[in-house]
Amino acid sequence: MATRRGGTLTVYTRPLARLIEQLQRLPGVGPKTAQRLALHILKRPEAEVQALAQALIEAKQQVGVCSVCFHLSAEPVCEICRAPNRDRHTICVVADSRDVIALEKTREYHGKYHVLGGLISPMDGIGPDQLNITQLVRRVNKQDIKEVILAISPSVEGETTTLYVGQLLKPFTKVTRIAFGLPMGGDLEYADEVTLARALEGRRELD
């Protein structure tokens, strides 16, 4: 009799079982999705599967982080840091490379970035020394920086990180943080209390 655990081995032929197991390690992928993806891969032409495998390995081998701003990059210094037409005097500090991508999509920001690589969270053993904070201070100290914009989410950990980084940078330059509040097109009456309170806190005078 096949037990539940042995099920994977007996139901799927070995190489397929291995593929499913690997796929299942990806975030957000459960056993059902893994099975669907695996069966889909088997149906595709071999060249396409080759290309996928190649892309996986090349991405892993070639993508590291920029030595200046720590954004994901295949070069030692990333494209944003090298771009001559971007404002060299403004740095936007974010927690994660995903935030850089989100901000870039707006096409509203033309300065440089600095990726901290996480948020201060003692519970997870992450203190200031585990983040790219010293590198940021050195950058601000050495270069002619006119403004540092802190774009970190307003969670408890984000707030602590913002306050910490802000305190360190204040002696060197102007430090600002992005505003939090109501979503565009949102009705005031539907906003929840927390967001509204936040928006009130960050109110400003009409131009």
Add this chain to the structure above:
Amino acid sequence: MYLKTLHLRQFRNYREQQVEFSAPKTILLGDNAQGKSNLLEAVELLATLRSHRALRDRELVLEGETAAQIAAMLERETGSIDLAITFRSSGRRTVSLNGESLRRQLDFLGMMNAVQFSSLDLDLVRGGPGERRNWVDTLLVQLEPVYAYILQQYNTVLRQRNALLKQQKRSIDGETENTESASFNPILRDEQALPYPLTSSPPHLPTSSQTELAIWDAQLAAIGSRVIRRRARVIQRIAPLAQSWHRTISNSTEILDIRYAPNVHAEQDDPSVVQQAFLEKLEQRAIAEFHQGTTVVGPHRDEIEFTINQTPARQYGSQGQQRTLVLALKLAELKLIESVVGEPPLLLLDDVLAELDLTRQNKLLDTIQDRFQTLITTTHLGSFDAEWLKSSQILTVKAGQIQL
């Protein structure tokens, strides 16, 4: 407000159960461990998103299943609303209002209000301060839903700060052991024998760690003072109500006083004054916190004191007095919620009527009348007044099924 229907799916020991409430009073009759309290728990969850019995959502899901659901139709003065909560054995719970799932659970709170009264509530008087803090917090969540968010933020800051204090303690403990064994300095001997350093801030810590602690201090004080001020306010409102109920039930022989004893005491109820007092106390207790490796200042150490005729009810109250006190608290909760929300909340009586003597029972039943929709669990109908039984809907609960 009136709960019209309740639908339980794979919740606790119910596989699939639809319940229609056809009278303001419903008696759930059945032996122990049949599912009576589970039904009340479902109502409690709809009102507060908290359960006083379950630590994890997994416990709420029927054995062998992956998800449970509670759905309800509630009649309010403004119209009827559909509420639903889905619990998962692994994963987050989701809530929906009128068929639309809500991004924030906060928006679900306050839709339905209920006061729970069970035999466990005697722990409110007899138990530790945690029981009383939990009582105030549950009440506050219903009155001011945003409090749920504040409390959650406070607990996160607290856990983070505790983790940091523990780390700091560990790093210093390791360091002093090393230096002691490495270099022995006879001149410093006396100083080294001190149980803790003389300076107020622990030495040897890297600046980054000290700066980080200062920021967690500021966050703890900012959010903590919001918790303190809201607790103070709700206690101030409920105290006179409970006092008047207690006087009535005890036939004017006893005077109940409820006093908030916050861990951080401030002279004025002003946000900046409370925050300042908080920060000052953190500074005073810095050495103790450092050596214990945990946060000893803040509302997680609050106490709420009940005194009857100026005697602490916890130590000196008799059984009867303690029961009167709990009953007075619950009646005060009903009235307070009603006055704030503008509609009478539901009352959940879990196995508690039988424990009250006739006088107290009648006081309770007089108050309820038909104004507060009431769900009552009991193992036998013997202790109920005949008139009362006549106007009640009686449901029999047996092995996770309800029979009319």
